[in-house]
Amino acid sequence: MINFTKNQTLILELFFRDPEKSYYFRQIGTLLNKEPGVFQKDIETLVKNHVLKSEYRANSRFFELNKDHPLFEEFKSIFFKTLGAEGKLKEIFKDIKNVKITFIFGSYARKEENSLSDIDLMIIGNPNEDDFFGKISDLESKLSREINYRIFSEYNWQKRIREKESFILSILKNPKIFIIGNENELRKID
Structure with a gap:
């Protein structure tokens, strides 16, 4: 070991x-x-x-x-989960109220990222953006990566699924790294 x-x-x-x-x-x-x-x-x-x-x-x-x-x-996975984007985002969002689900999607979640890749983050709920905006900016500087986040209320998330919006359906079928919640909880919002 x-x-x-x-x-x-x-x-x-x-x-x-x-x-x-x-x-x-x-x-x-x-x-x-x-x-x-x-x-x-x-x-x-x-x-x-x-x-x-x-x-x-x-x-x-x-x-x-x-x-x-x-x-x-395995080293890469451990560092990403604890000291990288995943671990740092868990620290940021652990105390943010009104967040049901948060996950990383896109090239980072598919393990196809490179040094120029941004990190795509989905937030489902009704958080106060002021509670985490500064922390996200600090993390972007530390990781030298842009973090693009999108916030959907549960209602808007469900609505876009019902409307079969291609962007949302693509996210659902591709890999995700959960920061808050899990795949089962996400499916329950459907």
């Missing part, structure tokens, strides 16, 4: 924000707001355990996620 230290977790959180990107040592320090000596041992351990790969380009050593690691997809 692999247990990550606090610094390793911060390093991996950085890498999983954009799994295609590679970083050089000082750049990691700048992005984590830490001196390189503080996390050098942690990076070396991640390389030794084949979680990260390293290569020299010009005079700098670059690091990137090792997508060939047998547990790569």
Whole structure:
């Protein structure tokens, strides 16, 4: 079993924000707001355990996620659920009143996202947008991704399903990552 230290977790959180990107040592320090000596041992351990790969380009050593690691997809899933968009959105919405269902849909939910992909978020209920707008903006900055959310009251959601609106029907048949509620609760709103 692999247990990550606090610094390793911060390093991996950085890498999983954009799994295609590679970083050089000082750049990691700048992005984590830490001196390189503080996390050098942690990076070396991640390389030794084949979680990260390293290569020299010009005079700098670059690091990137090792997508060939047998547990790569599981690591990615864990980081997205706890430290990535999914986990952070759960934190934001846990105390928001009048939200029945919230889920991520689109390329992120289909696991087809890339570093330029936005995050599409569906909110069903009657929340006060002022309660979460600032937190969503902060999260966009932290993740370096735009979060596009749509809010539907239960009535409007049901109405659009009855009218067989193609956008809503497409969302229903495609993968979703639930932040609040689940697939069964969503089907009950139909």
